[in-house]
Amino acid sequence: MTPAPPPRRKTLSTRGNASVSPPPNAPRVNVVGIVVALLVIGGLVFIMARAFGTDPHSVPFMLKGKPAPAFTVKRLDQPGEVSLAQFKGRPVVLNFWATWCGPCKYEQPILDLASQTYKDVAFVGIVFEDTEANTRRYLAETGTPYIHLYDPKSTIAVDFGVSGVPETYFINREGIIVKKVIAPFNSPEEFDKEIAEILQ
Amino acid sequence: MIQALLISIVLAQGYAPPRQGQDPLDAEREARVQRIGKLLRCAVCQGVSIADSPASMARAQLDKVRELVVEGKSDDEIFDYFVARYGEWALMEPRKSGVTLGLWVGPLLLLAIGIFLVWMNTSKNAAPAQPAVVASPETEKPAEDEYLAKVRADLEKQ
Incomplete structure (x- = not known):
């Protein structure tokens, strides 16, 4: 490289030095860029922190604390119709089930027993996506002691936000849905723990 | 049968x-x-x-x-x-309102920002007043010599 000419002008001296020393704008910090980057990274970390640990397959349950949707449908074990309104003032345990659902059959004895234990509570089974003949045959075989209703188009299930069977809803004396349990009960103790909240 | x-x-x-x-x-x-x-x-x-x-x-x-x-x-x-x-x-x-509106607008916004940044950079480089300062000395050398020679020649004239 030819030696730098005498610095007659400021601009010339900086240009001449550029090849020897680092460019003059290198140590300048891009504050706006860093702030934007931090905001973007912070936002992503926030979203991930919230999402980690939650089950992406869990279906949101929106009706908690809301009044239970009213229904009136045909009873399976006896002639006649049943509506939710007739249990007003009593806690209600609403169980959605089907004969094609293995876990439903598995928890049936636990619900049968519970319906004998908690006499004040109305136990209601609602058949989900099944034929009347199937359910009648099943009920005749098992002789379950509480009310079972036939919902031909499964409208009640969708009204309650059911995401599969078995699903059990606990409704308090005021007709408010307190909670739902989306797994079968494995033991009477497990059921006792869940029902406690609606007994007061 | x-x-x-x-x-x-x-x-x-x-x-x-x-x-x-x-x-x-x-x-x-x-x-x-x-x-x-x-x-x-x-x-x-x-x-x-x-x-x-x-x-x-x-x-x-x-x-x-x-x-x-x-x-x-x-x-x-x-x-x-x-x-x-x-x-x-x-x-x-997702709904095109509330928080989820961001999911619809976000990608378009990012694309717009990207196009803007590209445009900013290209227009800056295209401007003749600002030649590439970061160019390596090897590529800069002939341009520099030519430039310096012209500047010196102009200064001599004054």
Whole structure:
């Protein structure tokens, strides 16, 4: 490289030095860029922190604390119709089930027993996506002691936000849905723990 | 033949299929049911819409859509019904309002910012007043010499 000419002008001296020393704008910090980057990274970390640990397959349950949707449908074990309104003032345990659902059959004895234990509570089974003949045959075989209703188009299930069977809803004396349990009960103790909240 | 028929009837006892789906509505309303069904997520199959899923849950949900269509509900009222029960999760397409509006606008916004940055850089480089300062000395050398020579020549003239 030819030696730098005498610095007659400021601009010339900086240009001449550029090849020897680092460019003059290198140590300048891009504050706006860093702030934007931090905001973007912070936002992503926030979203991930919230999402980690939650089950992406869990279906949101929106009706908690809301009044239970009213229904009136045909009873399976006896002639006649049943509506939710007739249990007003009593806690209600609403169980959605089907004969094609293995876990439903598995928890049936636990619900049968519970319906004998908690006499004040109305136990209601609602058949989900099944034929009347199937359910009648099943009920005749098992002789379950509480009310079972036939919902031909499964409208009640969708009204309650059911995401599969078995699903059990606990409704308090005021007709408010307190909670739902989306797994079968494995033991009477497990059921006792869940029902406690609606007994007061 | 009759024996085979009898055996199949006997074997089918207790294995009767779950109920069949509801009959479709008239062509026009059924098309609407299917269009809405495509936009609602099935509660058990998750990644699939209720119109595409063969699951019993999806069938029940699609039947509910039919019922609401027969009742004369608007599209928004039907979506609201499902959101009230299954949350925004039930919608296959997030809503174009509120927080989820960001999901629709965000990518377009990022694209716009990207185009803007590219434009900013190219227009800066194209400007003759600012030659590449960061260019390596090897490539800069002839340009520098030529430039310096011209500057010196101009200065000599003064």
